[in-house]
Amino acid sequence: MxxxxxxxxxxxxxxxxxxSISVPRGRGSRCVPKxxxxxxxxxxxxxxxxxxxxSRRIGHNHIGTEQILLGLIGEWTGIAAKVLKTAGINLKxxxxxxxxxxxxGAEFVAVEIPFTPRAxxxxxxxxxxxRQLGT
Numbered sequence: 063m064x065x066x067x068x069x070x071x072x073x074x075x076x077x078x079x080x081x082s083i084s085v086p087r088g089r090g091s092r093c094v095p096k097x098x099x100x101x102x103x104x105x106x107x108x109x110x111x112x113x114x115x116x117s118r119r120i121g122h123n124h125i126g127t128e129q130i131l132l133g134l135i136g137e138w139t140g141i142a143a144k145v146l147k148t149a150g151i152n153l154k155x156x157x158x159x160x161x162x163x164x165x166x167g168a169e170f171v172a173v174e175i176p177f178t179p180r181a182x183x184x185x186x187x188x189x190x191x192x193r194q195l196g197t
Contacts, residue, residue: 105139136153
């Protein structure tokens, strides 16, 4: 199991991550693109950190939608993880399937791991959905 000290990991991640995600600003929005991860809940930030760890685990120099899925499953306590578990999906099997699809990457993984355009879009849509739900 991966243990993460969220305050220090959060700060480190924010200082290194590619934050060029454009999010439409709605009424009452408290987040701007430069501080996109600042509006994440602790669980959402933990999932984001887990996606980065999953990318490193298979040697990828990017965070894709596949790693987001693995992060959601790996968080264990969130709604998404519970729904996926109920559907019979577990982290071990999901990792095997993701690796079959994406393959293993290089031995060396950069310190800064950017999000792919699709992964950025997933984050944008999740933030917009949270705004519409008032969370």
